[in-house]
Amino acid sequence: MTTSTEGPPARERVPGQGSDFARLSRRINEAGLMKRRPGYYTLRFTLVGLAFVLGWVLFFAVGESWWQLAVAVVLAASFGQLALLAHDLAHCQVFTKRRPTDIGGLLVGNLGIGMSYGWWMNKHTRHHANPNHEELDPDVAPDILVWSQEQAREAKGLALFVGRHQGKIFFPLLTLEGFNLHVSGLRALRQPYLKRRWAEGGLMFAHFGAYLAAIFLTLPVGMGIAFLLMHQAVFGVYLGSMFAPNHKGMPTLRGDDRPDFLRKQVLTSRNVKGSWFINNLMGGLNYQIEHHLFPSMPSPHLGKAQVIVREFCAELDVPYHETGLIQSWREALRHLEEVGAPIRERAAATADA
Numbered sequence: 001m002t003t004s005t006e007g008p009p010a011r012e013r014v015p016g017q018g019s020d021f022a023r024l025s026r027r028i029n030e031a032g033l034m035k036r037r038p039g040y041y042t043l044r045f046t047l048v049g050l051a052f053v054l055g056w057v058l059f060f061a062v063g064e065s066w067w068q069l070a071v072a073v074v075l076a077a078s079f080g081q082l083a084l085l086a087h088d089l090a091h092c093q094v095f096t097k098r099r100p101t102d103i104g105g106l107l108v109g110n111l112g113i114g115m116s117y118g119w120w121m122n123k124h125t126r127h128h129a130n131p132n133h134e135e136l137d138p139d140v141a142p143d144i145l146v147w148s149q150e151q152a153r154e155a156k157g158l159a160l161f162v163g164r165h166q167g168k169i170f171f172p173l174l175t176l177e178g179f180n181l182h183v184s185g186l187r188a189l190r191q192p193y194l195k196r197r198w199a200e201g202g203l204m205f206a207h208f209g210a211y212l213a214a215i216f217l218t219l220p221v222g223m224g225i226a227f228l229l230m231h232q233a234v235f236g237v238y239l240g241s242m243f244a245p246n247h248k249g250m251p252t253l254r255g256d257d258r259p260d261f262l263r264k265q266v267l268t269s270r271n272v273k274g275s276w277f278i279n280n281l282m283g284g285l286n287y288q289i290e291h292h293l294f295p296s297m298p299s300p301h302l303g304k305a306q307v308i309v310r311e312f313c314a315e316l317d318v319p320y321h322e323t324g325l326i327q328s329w330r331e332a333l334r335h336l337e338e339v340g341a342p343i344r345e346r347a348a349a350t351a352d353a
Contacts, residue, residue: 021262033301052078076234084283091295110203116185132268133253152342167337177236245328246288249335265292271322
């Protein structure tokens with residue numbers, strides 16, 4: 001492993017599960033933690049849906065006013081919560097059957113927030129199968145940022161430019177993540193793996209049309225652009241704040257470096273210590289280790305599963321990393337700055353020459 005630094009549809013069969021994971025899985029099932037929670041998700045969908053609707057009601061009530069920038073922040077939070085619901089749907093945490101899961105994902109993801117549910121499923125599946133593997137996990141591909149010094153030494157193009165100071169500019173870059181989500185979804189419409197191309201595209205364009213019409217038929221152009229930028233920037237930062245602390249700065253894998261299933265998921269993941277606020281802010285993803293081990297586990301059960309998983313890891317002497325939210329960001333940002341060192345050294349050598 002090299003030091004560096006967010007799954008598949010739930011219920012997936014994981015090849016090569018060792019006896020350690022099988023024993024842990026029995027304990028989890030005996031505790032009843034894989035059972036569905038329809039009441040919980042009914043309440044959660046209702047509350048998030050109400051927040052989404054009330055956000056837009058507030059938008060139209062405020063009208064032509066710079067207070068709309070505050071409304072943009074409120075709506076960004078509701079978009080982030082919708083993204084979390086799309087995540088739980090993708091993992092079959094809500095429904096056991098594929099059809100209602102896919103319908104829910106398309107409505108929440110494509111229509112609700114303008115994200116391609118199929119594109120995200122494809123990407124997230126590969127992440128869960130090989131978390132933090134530099135050649136197999138798309139979340140640690142060196143497209144813009146580099147996640148290990150090996151990637152930094154091989155960096156080209158934009159990654160070579162950004163990687164010099166990536167720890168310092170990581171948060172500003174997150175403001176673009178909402179836009180990236182939309183653009184990546186539109187690009188995916190041309191990919192052969194997308195099964196429901198017309199449904200995905202139709203729902204996304206319906207979202208974009210309604211979204212832009214609401215903004216620019218209600219607000220003057222300048223104010224509308226300011227609202228759009230604020231909304232998408234805060235949405236992007238919220239997405240990054242939910243997903244980045246879970247793996248960034250944890251060990252990465254390369255080549256044939258592939259431990260067994262349990263160790264692969266535990267060693268590459270970081271938990272963020274929970275509280276009622278953190279649990280709801282991150283939608284349970286603060287229990288990232290447990291989520292990666294049991295992706296189809298309903299999110300309200302993850303805290304109970306943590307007790308079992310942490311004790312089991314202690315029995316096996318498997319490192320289990322958990323820290324506070326602020327410290328998780330410190331670790332991730334420090335790591336980003338450290339792995340960018342080869343790029344800075346290369347730039348310094350070029351300048352001296």
